[in-house]
Amino acid sequence: MNNFQYIRTTSTKAAIDAVAKDPDARFIAGGTNLLDLMKRGIVSPEKLVDISRLPLNKIEREASGVRIGAMALNSEVAENAFIKEKFPLLAQALQAGASAQLRNMATVGGNILQRTRCHYFYDTSLPCNKREPGTGCGALEGNNHMHAIFGFSEKCIAVHPSDMCVALAALDATVLVSGPTGDRKIAFADFHRLPGDKPHVDTVLEKNELITAVTLPDSPFTKNVHYLKVRERASYAFALVSVAAGLQLENDTIQRACLAMGGVAHKPWRLASAEKALIGKKVTEATFRQAAEIAMQGAKSFEHNAYKLKLAPNAIVQALKTAAGIA
Amino acid sequence: MTDHQPDDNNSEGLDESRRDFLKHSSLLTAMALTPSTVLKAASSQWDERLAGAFEKISLSLEVNGTKHSLAIEPRVTLLDLLREQLALTGTKKGCDYGQCGACTVHVDGRRVLACMSLAVMQEGRKVTTIEGLAGGDTLHPMQEAFVKHDGLQCGYCTPGQIMSAVACIREGHANSAEEIQEYMSGNLCRCGAYPNIVAAIMEVKKEGKKL
Amino acid sequence: MEKAFIKKVQIGDAMDRVDARLKVSGAARYAAEYTLKSVVYGVLVTSTIAKGSIKEMDTRAAEKAPGVLAIINHKNAPKVPGHQAGTDNEGSRVYGQEFRLFYDNKIYHNDQPIALAIASTPEQAEHAASLIKVHYAQEKHQTNSKANTSNAITPARGKDYSRGTAYAFKNAPVNLELEYGTPIQVHNPMEPHATTAVWEGATKVTVYNKTQATKLSQQEIMKAFDLKEENVQAISPFVGGAFGSSSRVWPQEMAAIMGAKVTGKPVKVALKRDQVFNMVGYRPRSIQKIGIGATAEGILTGITHEAFTSTSQYEQFTERIVDPTKTLYNCPNLNTAYKLIPLDMSTPCWTRGPGETSGSFALESAMDELAYALNIDPLALRLKNYAPSDPEKNLPWSSNYLKECYQMGADRFGWNKRTPTPGSMRKDEWQVGMGMAAGIYKSERDAASAIATVLANGSVVVQSAVADVGPGSATIFTQIAADVLAMDVKQVTFEWGNSKLPKAPGQFGSHTTASVGSAIYEVCTLLKKKLQELAITMPNSELARAQQNDLVVEEGTVGLKNKQIQLSYADILKSHALPQVQVSTESKGGGPEQEKYSGKSFCANFVEVRVHSLTGEVRVNRVVSAVDCGRVVNKKTATSQVYGSITWGIGIALMEEAKLDHRYGRHLNNDLAEYHVPTCADVPPIEVLFVDKPDPVIDPMGAKGIGEIPLVGFSAAIANAVYHATGKRIRELPITPDKLL
Structure with missing residues (x-):
């Protein structure tokens, strides 16, 4: 690691100014992703601006919904009584991520901004358009066991590794952002990008902008929810595929549904058509299977991830069944 | 060999360098906020010691009840600070990438990974390591339980397991064997002591002592 | 004199570990934890190509970086007398030319150590290492075993084995010919390899190192540096796991010794996690063919076991992959063949149950397949073919309680509750399966x-x-x-x-x-x-x-x-x-008395798994491991040894696989997030049953080996249980969800 400069800040404005002044400066909060990348030489900022003490860690009920400060720790959100009661899908997703220690360090803002775990991105001696634009995508014809089946480009087939973000996508979150020119709100669905021609750009966040909070509208999905994470060991592993599923039921009929997948695309993958297809239907495995088929339209696999074409719809069915209480 | 005997009471070298740090610390605090000076010092290769000193910034933190005022490079992780500068080698380096849990310590009572924590970010915080878990020569109930249930083999993951286990109970995540297994999964053990670790935690939890 | 309270301890007691207190309090010191005065830090730089040579190494920036004391590479490294002497296969444990650190500009494998950056602090050394720029002359490499079986060689120290008629299985009334595979598995002890070396003058060196064998370490260092025995000391009281990976002298030891020589200071070299994947050994990939034949009643008439494992281009690493096949069953006609596939990789190294673990996966899977082909219970098939004496050496067993293991294990497990038809046991979305396997391992x-x-x-x-x-x-x-x-x-x-x-x-x-x-x-x-x-x-x-x-x-x-x-x-x-x-x-x-007997440990493992019918995830519900390891010296530590083997077995069966991209000849998942070892949540309740009867031959305590035997056959027990659950036979480990969908 190069010996960067370190600045501790106590106000959002000072933090943004500090980063804005220096093209090689980066914010650091939990550090669980950035430090990892720095140790491996994937990024080498000259200056780190410590935002971990900014007063942005509150979890506040709002007139409609909740506002979660960007510095709130993953564990704090997962254990928060109000979140557990009103947004259990989010609590479940957070609980499924990383380890207890990492959840005690990682912040909500940092989790949203975490970078892919693609092997080619991580090894600086291998080609990766995300890490070094123009070098090619090593995974495209390499080992793409973990890679995308939706929304990829020939430049990049990496997936977003977060669990929390899958739930945020399903729950219609909004990301609140502050920058040198003021504040803005970004719908969660628009926050992460698809790789297209610029896979090195993960999100629409500008370099000098800081995530200050995430808001969630009131959610009808308080009871029949399930976050399913399919992985190659029982815990502490990234998802092969994950599904955030929420149902609002009246008797056996689905009134509303929310559905998103992780581990399948460059961003948390909202399954809007499948959600629509569920509305008004009876809770049966056949209903869920049908929705899963709709969700899978347009999916395409590579040499080593064809299993995801079976696993993803199965996972959707399983998550919905568990959410509905018929598993 | 006498020159190189391991020195458990902090080698003189350590103390000396710490005195050096202290000498510079007030200057360093001021310098820390003027990046150009520091960068210039580094790039124009001033006297190495001087350049090295400029790159350091002050840090006050409490480790196992002892207050430390240090001057360190910002890139030093909490793990390397503990192991290499404070001679607290009980906190282990298993992967250095936040993937094994061997470096688990408590910071302000919360279990975190020292390898993924920059030391400078711990300003004013209270750090507890395995060496500070119990008072004096006694063992903490969790340490006792690990001995009794053979919750260790090679011993390398053990300090991290124990720090994590104590937190697991404090957090309220030790209500069943399954819950313990899930909440202890951030601490890898390659020897396979897991069943014994779970048994140790269950027993301490059952005893209901305040940890 | 006052008589102290005496707590009599006997062989067999479940005594607490004598070093437990040091380990739970953080006071146990491992190789990189000796607080030596003026110690400095060495970081290894590794190659990013698999084969070729170094054209140019630019170390200028690194040398000028703050705190740097030395950059050592093949151009300026101190000469190592043992390296100059060339190949010496007399008495060497691995045939071939051992890897010589900083010897010349040749690259034999990816991640090969090519330079050492030494600086006053770990951060400075790390930074300096990152500033070294290397230009290579790259050559075409081979890292794919499967694609190179045609280039396989017969090892200089391997002999094919045959008794009765070779390939007799082909003429058996019921016979199967099957192919199995196991991937590269990496020891990954929790403590990465580390050494701190200190010279006193030009002739005396002390290493605080991670080794399973202080004497071997001492002797190899003596030989390499031409030093007297009394002038080389290897100190290694605490080792953070090794599993075979610290049974040779490795680059970190050589680097620390060279670094200390160059700087005149104690030098500490600790490997980074990614560096343990292709520098300090691993379990080689195996490709195995088993032919197995029996009468309709289930009496084995022929077994043929042909195995390939990978090795490096500079050494022939062989393991005991076909050994369990030779001795576990009483089969009159049996032949084995073993070939090595040289690849542009580092040399593999003994890994817990070296050979037996991979070999028994094939053998004990094949036995299960045969049981289904014969429509005989897998346990009954094994009992029918019990070997009353060692069929390879034609010697009586020093002791053999395998039948007791079968009995105890089956009773405790409830094997009789198993319904034989695959897919016949189910709980909710989970298909439940039960499997078993036997194990045999040398006890010497x-x-x-x-x-x-x-x-x-x-x-x-x-x-x-x-x-x-x-x-x-x-x-x-x-x-x-x-x-x-x-x-x-x-x-x-x-x-x-x-x-x-x-x-x-x-x-x-x-x-x-x-x-x-x-x-x-x-x-x-x-x-x-x-x-x-x-x-x-x-x-x-x-x-x-x-x-x-x-x-x-x-x-x-x-x-x-x-x-x-x-x-x-x-x-x-x-x-x-x-x-x-x-x-x-x-x-x-051993001695002449022992040579009249064949000494082996035995085990029978019984496993229940569940396989999710929609996601293909496999979880182990419970394990019963019945072990004949002679007299148990300490029930507590012996039980922990069995837990260790079972945990390893779960990893090997379900998740462990070092993945390479053969285009680059590089490891892809070389860290602990992506190379999966079992977590606490992966390991179910394990019941350990010891026969606990003394072996009358091997040693005065009556003990036999315990550290590896429960692992032998274990991965097959899981694969067999997965088959029983799903009707899907997985012959290529690990059994990950993608293979079951």
Whole structure:
């Protein structure tokens, strides 16, 4: 690691100014992703601006919904009584991520901004358009066991590794952002990008902008929810595929549904058509299977991830069944 | 060999360098906020010691009840600070990438990974390591339980397991064997002591002592 | 003298570990944790190509970086006499030319260490290492075993084996020909390999290193640097796991020694996690063909086992992959063949159950497949083919309680509740399956030495150079000594982990208890006799007229059986005015008596798994492991050894696989997030059953090996259970969800 400069800040404005002044400066909060990348030489900022003490860690009920400060720790959100009661899908997703220690360090803002775990991105001696634009995508014809089946480009087939973000996508979150020119709100669905021609750009966040909070509208999905994470060991592993599923039921009929997948695309993958297809239907495995088929339209696999074409719809069915209480 | 005997009471070298740090610390605090000076010092290769000193910034933190005022490079992780500068080698380096849990310590009572924590970010915080878990020569109930249930083999993951286990109970995540297994999964053990670790935690939890 | 409370310890007791307190309090120091004055830090730079040579290495920026003391590479490294001497296969443990660090500009594998950056702090060294720029002349490499079977060679030290008629399985009424595979698995001990080296002058070096064998480490360093035995010391009391990966001298040791030579300071070199994947050994990939044939009644008539494993281009690493096949069953016609596939990789290294683990996956899977083909219960098939004596050596077993293992295991597990049809057991979304497998592993005894000293206060110190990388050897040796000397275990101190101590073999191959334990048993028996003699000859001894045969040692005393006279060890020494009494012994290894027998440990593992019908995830519900390891010296540590093997078996069966991109010849998942080892949540309740009957031949304690036997066959037990659950036979490990969908 190069010996960067370190600045501790106590106000959002000072933090943004500090980063804005220096093209090689980066914010650091939990550090669980950035430090990892720095140790491996994937990024080498000259200056780190410590935002971990900014007063942005509150979890506040709002007139409609909740506002979660960007510095709130993953564990704090997962254990928060109000979140557990009103947004259990989010609590479940957070609980499924990383380890207890990492959840005690990682912040909500940092989790949203975490970078892919693609092997080619991580090894600086291998080609990766995300890490070094123009070098090619090593995974495209390499080992793409973990890679995308939706929304990829020939430049990049990496997936977003977060669990929390899958739930945020399903729950219609909004990301609140502050920058040198003021504040803005970004719908969660628009926050992460698809790789297209610029896979090195993960999100629409500008370099000098800081995530200050995430808001969630009131959610009808308080009871029949399930976050399913399919992985190659029982815990502490990234998802092969994950599904955030929420149902609002009246008797056996689905009134509303929310559905998103992780581990399948460059961003948390909202399954809007499948959600629509569920509305008004009876809770049966056949209903869920049908929705899963709709969700899978347009999916395409590579040499080593064809299993995801079976696993993803199965996972959707399983998550919905568990959410509905018929598993 | 006498020159190189391991020195458990902090080698003189350590103390000396710490005195050096202290000498510079007030200057360093001021310098820390003027990046150009520091960068210039580094790039124009001033006297190495001087350049090295400029790159350091002050840090006050409490480790196992002892207050430390240090001057360190910002890139030093909490793990390397503990192991290499404070001679607290009980906190282990298993992967250095936040993937094994061997470096688990408590910071302000919360279990975190020292390898993924920059030391400078711990300003004013209270750090507890395995060496500070119990008072004096006694063992903490969790340490006792690990001995009794053979919750260790090679011993390398053990300090991290124990720090994590104590937190697991404090957090309220030790209500069943399954819950313990899930909440202890951030601490890898390659020897396979897991069943014994779970048994140790269950027993301490059952005893209901305040940890 | 006040008589201390004596807690009598016996061989067999479940005593707490003697080093547990040090380990739970963080006081145990591992190789990179010695606080040596003016120690500096070395970081290895590794190659990013698999084959070729270094055209140019630009070290200028690194040399100028703050805190840097030296950059060492092939151009400026101190000459290593042993490296200059060239290939020496006389007595070497691996055939070929060992890897020579910084010897020349050749690249033999990816991640090959090519430079060492030494600086005052770890951060400076790390940074300096990152500034070194290398230009290569790249050559076409091969890292794919499967694509290179046609280039396989017959190992210089391997012999094909045959008894009866080769390929007889083909003519059997029921026969199968099957192919199995296991991937590269990496030891990944929790402590990455590390060494701190200190020179004193030009002729004396001390290394605090991670080794399973302090004497081997010492000897290899002596040979490499042409040093005298008394001038090389390897210190390794605590080792953070090794599993075979610290049974040779590796680049981090050589680098630390060279670095310390160049800088004149103690140098600490610790590998980064990614560096342990292709520098310090791994379990090689295996490709195996099994032909198996039996009569309709299930009597084996022929087995053929042909195996390939990978090795490097510079050494021929062979393992015991076909050994279980030769001896586990009573099959009259059997032939094995073993070939190596040289690849542009580092040399593999012994890995827990080296060979047996991969080989038994094939054999014990094939037995299960045969059971289904014959429509015979898999356990019944194994019982029918039980080998009453060693069919390979034609020798009686030193002891064999495999049938007892089958019985105990099946009873406890409830094997009779298993419905044989695949897919017939189910719970909710989960398909449930039960599988079993048998295991066999050599149980031998090697030569070892020990010293025992009784001190003036009556306490005893026992010494051996042996390492204790986690099995608990230090504990059971303390126990054996206390048992033989009939004294409070707290009065016995065992010292280990230093090459200066009496010679011991490496702690691997499941022979430490038998080898070093025997030496300790013998030396303590000698000390006991000596104390009895001294008790008789002490001035005005109350025992003056007693014969040695009349005397007993009890509670740290020599006395009469009727306890009317008891002289404490301390008093015996005092009356002779002796500050201490010391005896030493050199215990022989096998010997002619043992050569009349075949020594093996045995096990039977029973496993229940569940497989999610929609996601393909496999979880292990429960395990019963029944083990014949002779007499159990310490129930607590022995049980932990079985837990260890089972945990390894779960990893090997379900998740462990080092993945390479063969286009680049590089590892892809070389960290602990992506190379999955089992977590706490992956390991279910494990019931360990010991037959616990002494082996009358191998050693005086009656113990056989325990560290590896439960792993042999275990991955097959899981694969067999997965088949029983799903009807899907997975012949290529690991059994990940993608293979079951």
